[in-house]
Amino acid sequence: MKIVVLPGDGIGPETMAATMEVLQAASARYDLGLAFEHDVAGHASLQRHGATVTPALLEKVRAADGLMLGPMATYDFKDEAKGEINPSKFFRKELDLYANIRPARTWTGLPHKVGAFDLVVVRENTEGFYADRNIASGGSEMLITRDVVVSLRRITRECSARIARSAFELAMTRGKHVSIVHKANVLKLGDGMFIDECRRVAQQFPEVNVDDFIVDAMMAHVVRAPQRFDVIVTTNMFGDILSDLTAELSGSLGLGGSLNAGLDHAMGQAAHGSAPDIAGQDIANPFSLILSAGQLLAWHGVRRERPAFVAAAQAIEQAAAAAIAAGEATRDVGGRLGTAATGRAFAQRLAQR
Numbered sequence: 001m002k003i004v005v006l007p008g009d010g011i012g013p014e015t016m017a018a019t020m021e022v023l024q025a026a027s028a029r030y031d032l033g034l035a036f037e038h039d040v041a042g043h044a045s046l047q048r049h050g051a052t053v054t055p056a057l058l059e060k061v062r063a064a065d066g067l068m069l070g071p072m073a074t075y076d077f078k079d080e081a082k083g084e085i086n087p088s089k090f091f092r093k094e095l096d097l098y099a100n101i102r103p104a105r106t107w108t109g110l111p112h113k114v115g116a117f118d119l120v121v122v123r124e125n126t127e128g129f130y131a132d133r134n135i136a137s138g139g140s141e142m143l144i145t146r147d148v149v150v151s152l153r154r155i156t157r158e159c160s161a162r163i164a165r166s167a168f169e170l171a172m173t174r175g176k177h178v179s180i181v182h183k184a185n186v187l188k189l190g191d192g193m194f195i196d197e198c199r200r201v202a203q204q205f206p207e208v209n210v211d212d213f214i215v216d217a218m219m220a221h222v223v224r225a226p227q228r229f230d231v232i233v234t235t236n237m238f239g240d241i242l243s244d245l246t247a248e249l250s251g252s253l254g255l256g257g258s259l260n261a262g263l264d265h266a267m268g269q270a271a272h273g274s275a276p277d278i279a280g281q282d283i284a285n286p287f288s289l290i291l292s293a294g295q296l297l298a299w300h301g302v303r304r305e306r307p308a309f310v311a312a313a314q315a316i317e318q319a320a321a322a323a324i325a326a327g328e329a330t331r332d333v334g335g336r337l338g339t340a341a342t343g344r345a346f347a348q349r350l351a352q353r
Contacts, residue, residue, distance in 0.1 A: 001034050001065045001300050001309070006041040006057075006087070008070025010274030011284035011339075016070045018286035018343025019293050022316065023068075025347035026297065030312040037064065041087040042072045051083030053090045066296045067091065067267040070289065071274040088260075091267055092125055097260035098159060099166040100125045101295065102243035102271065104226075109325035110251040110333055117226040120174070121246055122167040123239025125260060127154040130236055155190035155235065160197035166261075167198075167233035168205040175230035178202070180212035181238055194235055215242070222246055247271055252333050255324075257291030259299060266299045268292035282338035285330040287320060290346060319349045 003023075007016040020036070027034035039057055046052050052072075061067050069088065077084035091097065105118040129151060140152040171178045180198045184191035195212060202210045213221060215238045222229065222242070226249055234242060247256030256271035270288040278284055294316035301309025328345040329335030337345060 001032060001297075003034060003036050003066045003068055003296070004061050004064045005036050005038045005068045006070055008274060009042040009044075009073035010071055010276040010279040012042075012070030012072070012274055014279070014282065014284050014339045015270065015286040015289045016068065018339055018346070019068065019289045021343045021347040022290050022350060023293055025350045026312040026316060029351055029353065030308045030315070032297070032308060032312060041069070043076070046083055052077055052085045053087050058094055061091065061095070062265070065300055067265070068289075068293060068296065069267050069269045071270050071272060073274045073276065088269060092260055095265040095267070096126065096262045097265060097267055098124065098126045099163055099261045100239065100243070101166075101170070101259040101261060102239075102247065103257055103291075103295075104243070104246035104250045106250050107255065107321055107324045109327070112249065112251045114223065114249055115225070115227050117229070117249075119226060119229045119246060120170060120231050121239055121243040122163060122170060122231060122233045123243060124159055124163040124234070124236050126236070127156060127159050128236030129153045153190060155193055157193060157197055160194045161201055164198040164201040164233055167231050168201055168208055171208050171231040172205065176207050177209045177230035179218075179229055179232045180210065181215050181218045181232055181234035181242065182212060183215050183238070185214055191235070198233060218242065219245065222249065243271070252285070253288070254285035254330075254332060255287050255291070257288060257295050259292060259295035261299055266296055268296035282340060283330060283332075284339045285332050286339055286343055287329065287333070290316065290343075291320060315350060315353050319346060319353065323349055
């Protein structure tokens with residue numbers, strides 16, 4: 001498996017270095033034969049090439065088996081005419097990474113405010129209210145007058161059906177329960193179409209229990225009783241918000257892995273931002289990026305029918321749980337180590353499995 005590695009901005013290089021140690025340990029332990037091609041995006045690319053991402057980098061990623069993208073300073077990138085392109089958005093759009101898979105679970109040894117749970121948010125990634133990616137050219141958020149803005153949302157049957165299929169296929173490997181999250185009481189046409197497509201796909205998975213929730217009520221439900229949920233499928237903006245909430249309920253956003261997947265390409269990406277205020281201090285939590293790397297291995301293993309990759313991904317999650325319980329983590333999640341030491345301890349734990 002060939003993986004393009006882009007360390008990112010802020011804490012990205014530190015967390016990616018720790019993640020690389022873990023991936024190398026996994027490769028050696030499970031004989032994966034991982035090969036890494038290192039490059040840059042974000043500020044480093046802007047300084048070197050005049051753009052945060054380049055056509056040459058895109059072709060390099062297309063030719064690889066996967067992409068690991070470190071946290072990016074996306075808020076800094078405001079003018080695409082000056083090469084300031086959001087790298088995450090760029091790859092999601094150009095590679096058609098339509099499914100954002102965001103697991104959230106509680107961890108032994110880490111305090112949390114709700115009961116134990118283990119769920120996954122499956123978020124549609126290519127349309128919805130996101131003005132920079134739901135039309136072919138231009139933007140769908142418009143300044144009509146100085147005091148009036150109009151934002152357009154795109155919902156299609158095709159995108160609704162394929163994200164629903166991703167959710168139901170995932171549910172078949174877990175608790176066989178899918179919850180559809182929507183706002184069809186207000187967005188009757190768009191979310192009505194989304195629900196219809198989810199229900200149509202559900203007919204192909206009769207073993208899966210299906211229910212649906214209005215998004216505002218869902219926020220209350222996951223805070224009160226997240227353990228009642230297994231796989232949650234929803235549209236882009238609702239999924240963005242809900243996945244951050246569920247990750248934080250697990251104990252920390254820094255423990256939320258994230259995979260952006262399409263039919264032919266996938267990108268592992270930390271659920272959090274670049275945190276420039278703590279960059280270079282050896283205190284950043286690398287677990288989100290490490291867990292995202294595990295998801296990338298699992299995606300490749302399922303797609304290529306390579307059980308060793310799936311086993312390695314499972315071992316990474318199990319090692320994360322054991323490391324957190326043992327305090328081999330950064331201080332923000334109750335550990336006693338710095339970023340680099342966390343990566344080394346994790347890799348050693350994985351190598352000994």
